[in-house]
Amino acid sequence: MVGPPSELYWDSTYAIAVALLENYPDQRPVDTGLEELITLVTALPGFEDDPDLVTDQILYDILTTWYEEFV
Numbered sequence: 001m002v003g004p005p006s007e008l009y010w011d012s013t014y015a016i017a018v019a020l021l022e023n024y025p026d027q028r029p030v031d032t033g034l035e036e037l038i039t040l041v042t043a044l045p046g047f048e049d050d051p052d053l054v055t056d057q058i059l060y061d062i063l064t065t066w067y068e069e070f071v
Contacts, residue, residue: 008041009049010058017065019044029067034059 008016020027023044032040037059042051 006046007048008044008046010041010054013058013061013065016041016044016047016062017069019046020062020066021069029063029070032063034063037063 008019010016020029020040024040027040034056038051038054041047041054041062
């Protein structure tokens with residue numbers, strides 16, 4: 001399996017979702033709130049973006065993609 005790119009940014013929705021699956025296999029997207037999601041994403045290896053640049057829409061897009069890959 002090919003891993004996520006070496007650098008992750010907020011607009012890397014699919015790569016972030018894959019990285020979440022790989023790094024937090026026991027974490028369920030449906031049980032993850034937006035604040036917790038920010039913490040999980042910013043702790044991912046290779047995450048390089050400014051945490052202050054995230055919007056709710058970006059977070060919802062990440063959650064949706066993560067959920068779709070999770071099930």
